[in-house]
Amino acid sequence: MQVVVPFSATDPKTRLADVLAPDERREFSLAMLEDVLSAIRATGQEPRVLTTSSIDIDAPQTVDSRPLTPAVNDVLAEGEPTEPTAIVMADLALATPEVLEQLFSTAGDVVLAPGRGGGTNALVSRHPDFRVDYHGTSYLDHCRIAGDVGASVVEVDSHRLATDVDESGDLAEVLMHSDGAACKWLRKAGFSLSVTEGRVEASREQRIEEKNR
Ligand SMILES: Nc1nc2c(ncn2[C@@H]2O[C@H](COP(=O)(O)OP(=O)(O)OP(=O)(O)O)[C@@H](O)[C@H]2O)c(=O)[nH]1
Numbered sequence: 463m464q465v466v467v468p469f470s471a472t473d474p475k476t477r478l479a480d481v482l483a484p485d486e487r488r489e490f491s492l493a494m495l496e497d498v499l500s501a502i503r504a505t506g507q508e509p510r511v512l513t514t515s516s517i518d519i520d521a522p523q524t525v526d527s528r529p530l531t532p533a534v535n536d537v538l539a540e541g542e543p544t545e546p547t548a549i550v551m552a553d554l555a556l557a558t559p560e561v562l563e564q565l566f567s568t569a570g571d572v573v574l575a576p577g578r579g580g581g582t583n584a585l586v587s588r589h590p591d592f593r594v595d596y597h598g599t600s601y602l603d604h605c606r607i608a609g610d611v612g613a614s615v616v617e618v619d620s621h622r623l624a625t626d627v628d629e630s631g632d633l634a635e636v637l638m639h640s641d642g643a644a645c646k647w648l649r650k651a652g653f654s655l656s657v658t659e660g661r662v663e664a665s666r667e668q669r670i671e672e673k674n675r
Pocket residue numbers: 468469470471473474475476477478512513514526527528529530533551552553628
């Protein structure tokens with residue numbers, strides 16, 4: 463199986479801009495990528511990163527500056543017809559080898575791990591004609607596309623794979639359910655769990671320069 467991890471290197475995680483500065487978003491994205499690559503390697507697979515520009519990581523990488531959908535569709539089109547392809551997003555900071563193994567070993571022409579909010583956080587394609595169409599309700603779109611090419615679809619129901627880290631509310635999930643590089647990065651940056659009106663959230667201690675203003 464080829465396992466490909468798409469990664470946006472230039473201006474990643476813009477939806478976290480309310481809580482993280484641009485450099486911090488880049489660092490935090492790389493920490494999540496590190497966690498995802500480690501979890502994939504622990505399943506025995508060797509991941510390849512599909513990145514928008516060259517990055518300094520210890521993993522094979524392919525640079526493709528085009529948007530996500532055409533870049534991934536080229537990977538699917540160029541794969542060996544007999545070899546399954548897995549696409550695993552780089553912002554799955556809660557991913558473990560166990561849930562990835564479940565994804566990789568689930569039988570089906572197209573195996574989808576939906577994200578909360580309509581996305582497709584990870585998939586395996588064993589069908590030569592399956593293609594992706596990311597963003598919006600991509601989970602529903604991928605079910606339809608699979609149906610159109612006559613591919614069977616199986617869903618993997620996993621909290622860890624459903625939790626992609628997009629918005630500030632998702633940071634609490636990382637602090638609660640991970641102890642990897644992304645969690646450590648958040649703690650070092652001053653984030654911790656707090657409970658406000660019965661809701662758990664990740665709040666950040668005031669930075670020293672702000673306190674001194
Ligand atoms: N290769 C590649 N990967 C992408 C691209 N856009 C997003 N990704 C990756 O695809 C996954 C899902 O990304 P999104 O959450 O939709 O986008 P994001 O750039 O991480 O965050 P936002 O700017 O907040 O939308 C993450 O692993 C991203 O790093 C792209 O244009 N090319």
